[in-house]
Amino acid sequence: MTAPGHAGVAHGVRAWDTHGEQAQPAQKTSGTSITPGRAYGFFTDTTLCIGCKACEVACKQWNQLPSDGYELSGHSYDNTRQLGASTWRHVTFIEQFDEDRFAERDFDVFASLPARVEPWGAFTAGEQWAEPGRRWLLMSDVCKHCVNAPCLEACPTGSIIRTEFDSVYVQQDVCNGCGYCVPACPFGVVEVAKGGDGKAHKCTLCYDRLRGGMEPACANACPTDSIQFGPVDELVERAKLRTDELRGRGIPAYLYGTDGVLEDGADTTRLNGLNCFFLLIDRPEVYNLPPVPHRASSATGRGLVTSGLAALGLVAATLWAFAGDR
Amino acid sequence: MTATTSAPDPARENALPPAPPVKAVQWEWYIPIYFWTSGIAAGSWIVGAAEDLAGARDRHVIRAARYLALGGMLAGSGLLIADLGRPERFHHMLRIVRARSAMSLGSWGLTAFGSCAGAAALLQAAEDGWLGRRPRLARLSRGAAGRALHAVGLPLAAFVGSYTGVLLGSTNTPSWARRADWLGPLFLSSALSSGLAAVGLLAESGRRRCPISGRTGNGRRSRAIARRRAERRLARAEVIALAAELALALRGRASVRALPSDAEAPRSEHLARDLTLALGLGAPLVLAVARVSRRARGVRRKRTKRHAPNHSTTARIERLTAALALAGSLALRYLVTREGLRSARTPADTWRFTETKSAERAPANRARSATDSRVRDQVPAPAVDRPARERPSLL
Ligand code: SF4
Ligand code: SF4
Numbered sequence: 001m002t003a004p005g006h007a008g009v010a011h012g013v014r015a016w017d018t019h020g021e022q023a024q025p026a027q028k029t030s031g032t033s034i035t036p037g038r039a040y041g042f043f044t045d046t047t048l049c050i051g052c053k054a055c056e057v058a059c060k061q062w063n064q065l066p067s068d069g070y071e072l073s074g075h076s077y078d079n080t081r082q083l084g085a086s087t088w089r090h091v092t093f094i095e096q097f098d099e100d101r102f103a104e105r106d107f108d109v110f111a112s113l114p115a116r117v118e119p120w121g122a123f124t125a126g127e128q129w130a131e132p133g134r135r136w137l138l139m140s141d142v143c144k145h146c147v148n149a150p151c152l153e154a155c156p157t158g159s160i161i162r163t164e165f166d167s168v169y170v171q172q173d174v175c176n177g178c179g180y181c182v183p184a185c186p187f188g189v190v191e192v193a194k195g196g197d198g199k200a201h202k203c204t205l206c207y208d209r210l211r212g213g214m215e216p217a218c219a220n221a222c223p224t225d226s227i228q229f230g231p232v233d234e235l236v237e238r239a240k241l242r243t244d245e246l247r248g249r250g251i252p253a254y255l256y257g258t259d260g261v262l263e264d265g266a267d268t269t270r271l272n273g274l275n276c277f278f279l280l281i282d283r284p285e286v287y288n289l290p291p292v293p294h295r296a297s298s299a300t301g302r303g304l305v306t307s308g309l310a311a312l313g314l315v316a317a318t319l320w321a322f323a324g325d326r
Numbered sequence: 327m328t329a330t331t332s333a334p335d336p337a338r339e340n341a342l343p344p345a346p347p348v349k350a351v352q353w354e355w356y357i358p359i360y361f362w363t364s365g366i367a368a369g370s371w372i373v374g375a376a377e378d379l380a381g382a383r384d385r386h387v388i389r390a391a392r393y394l395a396l397g398g399m400l401a402g403s404g405l406l407i408a409d410l411g412r413p414e415r416f417h418h419m420l421r422i423v424r425a426r427s428a429m430s431l432g433s434w435g436l437t438a439f440g441s442c443a444g445a446a447a448l449l450q451a452a453e454d455g456w457l458g459r460r461p462r463l464a465r466l467s468r469g470a471a472g473r474a475l476h477a478v479g480l481p482l483a484a485f486v487g488s489y490t491g492v493l494l495g496s497t498n499t500p501s502w503a504r505r506a507d508w509l510g511p512l513f514l515s516s517a518l519s520s521g522l523a524a525v526g527l528l529a530e531s532g533r534r535r536c537p538i539s540g541r542t543g544n545g546r547r548s549r550a551i552a553r554r555r556a557e558r559r560l561a562r563a564e565v566i567a568l569a570a571e572l573a574l575a576l577r578g579r580a581s582v583r584a585l586p587s588d589a590e591a592p593r594s595e596h597l598a599r600d601l602t603l604a605l606g607l608g609a610p611l612v613l614a615v616a617r618v619s620r621r622a623r624g625v626r627r628k629r630t631k632r633h634a635p636n637h638s639t640t641a642r643i644e645r646l647t648a649a650l651a652l653a654g655s656l657a658l659r660y661l662v663t664r665e666g667l668r669s670a671r672t673p674a675d676t677w678r679f680t681e682t683k684s685a686e687r688a689p690a691n692r693a694r695s696a697t698d699s700r701v702r703d704q705v706p707a708p709a710v711d712r713p714a715r716e717r718p719s720l721l
Pocket of ligand 1: 145146151185188190202
């Protein structure tokens with residue numbers, strides 16, 4: 001499936017003019033214009049990802065993020081390992097290979113081919129996607145820009161705000177590095193650069209680029225359109241079509257982060273959905289995503305009530321203990 | 327080992343161990359000490375207020391409580407600010423009020439309570455003659471103004487003593503979030519027990535240095551009775567606080583033991599936890615109970631003109647109880663923090679915490695297996711019939 005933008009460019013369609021004369025760059029690259037007041041995000045279709053890490057590199061370059069060093073993790077082709085203060089895109093490599101995956105094959109290529117080969121059809125689906133045990137799963141992970149963002153709710157300085165593009169943004173001139181956003185995030189995204197500038201960092205949804213009418217660098221760089229940028233409502237429609245198409249081919253695709261739309265076993269309603277959502281074909285945990293992400297602030301009110309009750313009891317008991325023997 | 331015989335093994339399912347799905351807090355080692363000192367400050371205030379409002383207004387107890395409240399707050403705030411990534415921006419905490427952020431509420435609570443503690447310590451300093459001759463301030467300190475301040479600070483102290491628990495609970499660290507409702511009460515009871523212990527120790531040393539106490543007569547006998555009664559008040563409250571703390575800590579232990587990360591804890595830590603429960607909470611509770619009953623006997627004996635209990639032994643027991651309770655409270659904060667750190671680094675904890683309540687998962691999720699009919703119908707039969715596999719389930 002191609003993003004409409006590419007088709008648009010091919011046919012020379014110019015849908016919307018920013019300044020009356022010139023189209024926004026985003027219209028050429030993602031087929032969408034960027035209007036403040038609308039919610040923007042990513043639809044990451046993991047079935048299209050080829051693990052090239054162009055998004056990681058584009059993100060590092062545009063945002064001038066420091067290198068994480070040359071450590072080899074020994075974990076598949078993934079030496080990035082996780083999102084953090086200096087890593088705002090991370091391609092997760094999931095190897096699902098049975099140890100006996102070669103046992104049943106003689107290495108005569110033609111003999112090992114299925115009886116009915118349909119190029120790009122069921123063969124691809126069956127062999128590569130629908131069968132855990134002989135496949136790679138790849139997912140380009142990012143800040144989800146949650147609708148009820150727990151990091152934003154936790155931030156005591158008001159450093160984390162929701163921008164005019166409905167993204168979640170850490171204002172660097174306000175953050176004092178208290179670090180309370182870090183354990184609040186259900187996805188382990190945001191991190192304080194301890195030993196660095198001491199402030200919290202995460203994906204900004206390329207706020208500066210959006211202001212300039214450009215789509216985020218990662219989506220622009222992605223060669224397979226695994227990362228698609230656009231208004232969230234349009235992206236969800238596009239994702240629904242893609243999910244149905246995959247399901248029709250027998251692949252158990254579903255969406256993660258669409259607040260109930262084709263979400264299946266995942267449930268992101270506590271966060272009211274995610275502006276950056278994903279198409280997955282295995283259980284969320286396999287991709288290191290919580291099936292039911294927890295809104296951290298939901299415990300605050302209840303905790304204050306139980307603490308208040310405990311305080312009433314303990315203070316009353318203390319007063320009683322002191323009054324009893326004067 | 328083939329797939330058919332493999333036990334459910336999340337590591338194999340996701341062939342390589344991923345980084346933990348959530349991030350742990352990035353605090354320095356001294357944050358549990360902040361929990362402890364702010365707890366002592368809050369507990370001390372409750373003790374001082376109770377003495378002033380309901381007790382005999384023993385000046386030694388009130389003085390110790392007021393100074394401890396300020397001292398604990400100053401030490402705690404220093405540690406908190408030192409832990410910030412940008413300490414010079416600490417005042418950014420007071421840019422906004424956010425009811426959904428325990429950290430924001432806590433910052434305001436600390437500011438408000440710190441102001442009360444500062445004002446009370448100032449009054450007390452005037453009363454003690456540290457500020458030169460200020461009879462009017464000293465009278466305010468002893469009178470209704472001091473009591474009003476104590477009353478105003480009482481809810482603030484209760485908040486400062488408990489909010490740290492709420493702060494831990496309002497995260498995505500499974501060990502804390504699972505028992506979010508109980509961490510506030512646990513930290514509050516721990517604050518009260520450590521406050522009682524600290525006030526008891528400081529008041530006693532103050533009494534030794536300067537035995538004259540405000541309201542009571544200054545005869546040796548009335549001083550001794552006042553002292554004994556004050557200690558008994560503290561011991562009675564200590565029994566209540568330690569009993570609550572122990573009950574809540576045992577409940578927390580059960581909750582933590584149910585988590586996969588607990589199996590990964592080194593044995594030394596299990597030992598430390600049980601020692602903390604036994605020596606830091608249980609032993610002082612037993613001693614405090616003994617003190618209360620012994621005091622009761624002692625006072626009765628005094629009334630019947632029989633000899634009083636051995637003071638030096640009693641004093642030693644009191645000091646031991648207080649030291650154990652203080653150490654237990656500190657150890658408890660450390661253990662809770664460590665449990666949280668390990669829990670955040672153990673993916674299985676997060677999966678346990680974020681799974682759906684309903685056993686019934688939605689259709690496409692159940693179909694996510696190689697042997698599912700929808701999939702099999704479309705995929706040509708493999709060259710060799712593969713045995714049907716049960717995908718190990720984490721849920
Ligand atoms: S909670 Fe985490 S995923 Fe959600 S907006 Fe904040 S950093 Fe991004
Ligand atoms: S570290 Fe910065 S962004 Fe995160 S909660 Fe603290 S002040 Fe807010």
